[in-house]
Amino acid sequence: MDEQRKPEETLGGREDNAFESEGGKSGEIRYKLDQRSRIRGGILQFLTLLLAVVLTSAVTATLVTRRIAEDTLVIDNGGNFAQMLKKSLESFEASFYDRQKLRDIYEDVALSVVGVANSREAFDGISYDNVWSGVVMNTEGYILVPYSVVAKEGTPVYIRSDRDSGNIREAEVIGRDMATDTAVVRVQGVNLRPPRFSDSSTVKVAQSVAAIGNPFGDRARGTLTFGVISTINKMISTLTEDNREIKIYAMETDALVNRGTNGGVLVNMNGEVIGINSFSLSQDFNGGFGAVITSNEARSIARALINSGEILIPFMGVFGNLITDTDNNFTGYYIQRVTPEGTADRAGLRPTDIILSIDGVPVQTATTVDEYVKTKQVGDVVIIQYRRSSAVMETEATLFGTVVD
Structure with a gap:
């Protein structure tokens, strides 16, 4: 009886050892498979997400393109491309x-x-x-x-x-x-x-x-x-x-x-x-x-x-630019150059002076002075307020004319 059991124990032992050995290898394989599955699953999820984004973008682009096409292209039922293009251009021009x-x-x-x-x-x-x-x-x-x-x-x-x-x-x-x-x-x-x-x-x-x-x-x-x-x-x-x-x-x-x-x-x-x-x-x-x-x-x-066959217009005779001084809170016409014997020169204005107003009209643009002077006649007198250094001064100026011929 005992002799008959030994082979069974031996066999059972072998089977247990074999199971344990195989079980160890199987666990190792399962671990590797699980790791690969997770990697593959991650890749699959990424690809799925990417595909979803691409498909969504494609659908959106198609809808937008179709909408633009509907807004800009007049489809010709006869399938005539030249007519379609002509109508489309006319539609665009009409909207412009x-x-x-x-x-x-x-x-x-x-x-x-x-x-x-x-x-x-x-x-x-x-x-x-x-x-x-x-x-x-x-x-x-x-x-x-x-x-x-x-x-x-x-x-x-x-x-x-x-x-x-x-x-x-x-x-x-x-x-x-x-x-x-x-x-x-x-x-x-x-x-x-x-x-x-x-x-x-x-x-x-x-x-x-x-x-x-x-x-x-x-x-x-x-x-x-x-x-x-x-x-x-x-x-x-x-x-x-x-x-x-x-x-x-x-x-x-x-x-x-x-x-x-x-x-x-x-x-x-x-x-x-x-x-x-x-x-x-x-x-x-x-x-x-x-x-x-x-x-x-x-x-x-x-x-x-x-009136005269020649142009005789009031002429201030100053050249410069509009400036704004935010520190001292004023805007004026900065004189860079004065025409000799012109209105400004005869009135005593000189380069670096800043014209602030003319007849009470504040200088707000580079053309304020010239536009105002053109409403006057040669010989009229205007009052010019200007800034010299830090002092604000006034002077009367008789408008002289220039013949443009």
Whole structure:
């Protein structure tokens, strides 16, 4: 009996040892498997999350793209891509500006913009090289034109207008001003109407504008460009024919000022003139933008030329910049240079003085002094308050004029 049990014990012992040994190895394997499973599970979770993010982004992008497409593209049922593209562009343009409004403005304003040339034949040509636009200034037939029209003495000037049934008439030269690239001519016996002018001092940067020209005197062949105001109150120092320095104020716009709009008008979205387009000043001073003489400046020039054939305007004769002193709480026009024998020089002002006000009008912009002086006449007396070092002083100044010819 005992002998028979020994093999069983021995066998049982072997089985137990084998189990223990295998059990040890199995636990080791299970541990490794569990570790790998955790790693694989982590990777799987990461990949699942990544896939979810990608799918969510794709769905979002698809929805946004579809929404944009629905907003910007007009789908053509016939599947015509060219038609679809055309409609899409028209939809975009319509949302950017009102083309019908621009057409209405052009049709109205172009009647007050005439064609100007040095020969009758130029109006029948196709080149812009020998034609300009002119702006009717009043019902008496006075027209503001670019200086280049009358640059050569004795050269005839012809006018053509839609309001005159396209008739070509010779004009009389009234006066000219090389420095501001302007001149005034006159035709009589024609029913001309000036456009509506706006106060250019109210113009703001980024305001929508349109440049209009009618160099052939035919609205069907006129020009309109659209843009915004880029810069206001840009001071331009320029020379008269006898090399005297004066300054004029201009605006800049990204509306194209070229030969087609040269001498024409810049209007706001109410169809009111805020400036006169100058291709010459654009080439000389603008740095890539269209230069426009402000409507206030242009009307002042036109009045002077109409009244005397030359421009005699009150002129302060100071050059400088606007400054603000926060420590002493004042703003003023800092004088860097004074024109000899000018108004400021005769009144005793000198470089480094700071003009604080004129006739009680505080200096708030770089153009305050010049704009105010232009409302006066030569010979008028104004009171100038200024700062010299730390002292505030006042002086009376008699306005002297400068002839711009």
